[in-house]
Amino acid sequence: MKDLLKAFDLSTPYYNISTGQENWVGNSKKIIDIKSPVNNDCIGTIQLADNHSYKVVVSKAKEAFPIWKSMPAPQRGDIVRQFGDALRKEKENLAKLVSYEMGKSLQEGYGEVQEMIDICDFAVGLSRQLYGLQMHSERPNHRMFEQWHPLGIVGIISAFNFPVAVWAWNATLAWICGNVCVWKPSEKTPFSAMACQEIFKKILKQNALPEGISNIIIGDSDIGKLMASDYDIALISATGSTKMGKSVSQTVGKRLGKSILELGGNNAIIVTQEADLDIAVPAIVFGAVGTAGQRCTSTRRLIVHKSCYQNLLDKLIHAYKQLRIGNPLNEKNHVGPLIDVDAVNDYLKTIEEAQKQGGNLVYGNNVLKGEAFKSNCYVMPTIIEAHSNMSIVRHETFAPILYVFSYDTLDEAIFIQNNVPQGLSSSIFTQNMQQVETFLSNSGSDCGIANVNIGTSGAEIGGAFGGEKETGGGRESGSDSWKAYMRRQTCTVNYGKNAHLAQGIVFNL
Template identity: 60%
Template sequence: MDKRFLKQLGLRKHNAGTMTGLESTNSSKYIKSFSPVDGELIGSVSKTTREEYDAVIAAAQEAFKTWRLLPAPKRGEIIRQYGEELRRMKDPLGRLVSYEMGKSLQEGWGEVQEMIDICDFAVGLSRQLYGLSMHSERPGHRMYEQWHPLGIVGVISAFNFPVAVWSWNAMIALVCGDVVVWKPSEKAPMCGVACQQLFQKVLQENEVPEGVCSLINGDYKVGEFLTKDERVALVSATGSIRMGKIVAATVGARLGKTLLELGGNNAIIVTPNADLDIVLTGALFGAVGTAGQRCTSTRRLIVHESIYDEVKQKLAKAYPQLRIGDPLDENNHVGPLIDTQAVDQYLSAIEAVEREGGNFLVEGGRLEGDAYSSGCYVKPCIAEVEHDFEIVHHETFAPILYLIKYSDLSEALAYNNEVPQGLSSAIMTNNLREAELFLSAAGSDCGIANVNIGTSGAEIGGAFGGEKETGGGRESGSDAWKAYMRRQTNTINYSETLPLAQGIKFDL
């Protein structure tokens, strides 16, 4: 395989794991990154020690004093320059994402494009950090609210979007005046190093203080440095529900702030009024895109009984046409799972379906042979199940699609909402009443509810996140920026007296 993209990104056999501002350190203890594509060693990243971490935080605290006072549009200009750097390096960075994580090359490039898009959004936002003006009940007074940066924002990201989710948080937080410390997934550390090195180039050119944006590397223990540290005002964590509950409890115990993006168990409801060509496209990509390792992947397809057999036949015909293999080959649709542990979880889910009495419309299993030598490739599969199977209520990060039959829309909505996760959802229908019911307070209980598009993916302009065990956090667009700032209410008395609120008087 041609790996010139590693050299283009300045990656070496051994890479520093701690980068604060313009300097980096090396602990001589390494995380090795093996590609799920071919099982080969990509490189290694040094683990961040406690001493190095404390140095990072000290530098961040000092940098915040300067960065918060830089006018927001000037902070936005620096983010704009990073967006330009990403445009220049989109091809090699997208290839690294594909090779280290295993998603298709188109998706790798697409993830870098999301980074570019959030940079553009953040540039515009830098001139729109609006407060409100309110009428005071006291004469000669003006009352308003404004927003100030929090301080240090810790970002813990997951392997499935190794660069985009960090940028959703970091670009917005930085424009808001915060400083950022990032711990990427130990399953995709090289992507973190590449992004940080590209950003440091921009920061250095702008003579930005050391510590504005830093990188630390390691396992969950390094993540605990952030969650337990009272100096870190906000921890934004993306990952499993189990991880999120630990983060929430730890940060909450010190009354810190969290922004959680956790599991999804996303469903598409298909009504008799649906365009089945759209259904097939939305369900297929939603279920097998990124090999089912998106938090927005389609897990459940809830189909009306009158069209159930037709939908089933179309899916059964489409799945054998999927090409599985090296994701850097643009002819392939599906790449590998992240590692063999993920394969084991996929196989365990298949066994659970069989134990509960499910039937496989399209069989799954691990793929063998020279083309799949890493041991991380599996077959996307479809299982006919009942809505209340225990396994159906759990998120399996793999390309398993559960096919469920329903008889009326109220039943379908109940099925959609009965799982503990609440991230993304969709309805396929050309009936306005069905669509509006799905979007109403009596409809989907998810943070994302779509009509005639699938569950997978999100646009930068909208706030991304979900309810229930998905964690309640919101990232990216809309007013998600408010999570990275603190609100302050201000009252100014420009009169010559001091009238008190609620008519209170003192005789002095």
């Protein structure tokens, strides 16, 4: 793993990297060892940023903003294109680092880096499509139109489960819109983030551009609070728990700043009596156990028509028994570790509470032991038969725990799905078009993502990503999400020889 760090010019112990200088500064006494959940080995040592480091970072960003925003958007897009090309060259190394530091399977690590490449491609095209509208004015010889301008500094707070991709969703769009970025990655996965920063820093240097266009600061929640309260940061895009998001929203709201919130998910799949189970089972299993259940889009609830309930449950148990759990760098393994022992404890406590509330454990509930699992972070994916009055199913636990419900009518299934505080991703499996359209109607899923015959995980970058209710309402990545990173300006030009007031008002002097 040391060879991987050297590939990105990262040495260990590695101290506060928040200033973008060779001799990192920072007076924080908070020094932490970053250990891999794969084998508990220490990847490196990080000195967390302090208030002084934070001010240095923001100062660099403020200095770079006038230079960056003055470049034509297509030229900014070309810088992002170069970043995407660099990611292609570094895909294997970066994927391995992500997998080792976070614990997701290597295939998922490759997928995460591919998401970064894809959003770079999307942003490059978008850099020539930052369109405004032209409207017909009610006044003669007037032209009315809208245009879009960059906001300034965009602050990005990302979570450990996608240590690099979610940053790229935000940063690439923010960059082509003319903004500069300050990124606070999770302190649980800093080295993957630093590798990305080193890659982009080389691109900036090759193009004689200031490093302050892209900034990184490794810190704990205190740094996040500084970002949320900072008037110099025009937009905060925060990914994480609902609790964190509520705090960010309140703090940013007090200063009337802008925020994009991507928070908790409690995602459900509905399987109707007319579903193709051969399609449904692989999607359910990956949705429930992929990334060891640590995706915001992980499948946490399965709502199955009573006519196929037992058949599907038997198929799931059979599939779970085929899962290989172990070192995620071994591509034969399906499931890697949870991020740390705290996550393991949450897994155990949740299963215990579910059983207390009447849930029937049908598979799992085991922390794996032995030399291959010496980090104590490997757990068995778990299936629990549930019922609607179990309060535990309304809460998100970042672990591979799947609750299974039965239902009689589609309306009942949709009610069960929607009857949680979160509203991120949802799916239905059916070959019945009427059921499909009901699920997609305004009486159907209340989530930001609604899928048919595919699972809840695996969103593509072309569509806007985000959810409703306690998921936060934010949208990142594709579609017209770029508008969140810009300010709209309505302009009216009088090219005539007379002064006309709107609404036909006459004001004679």
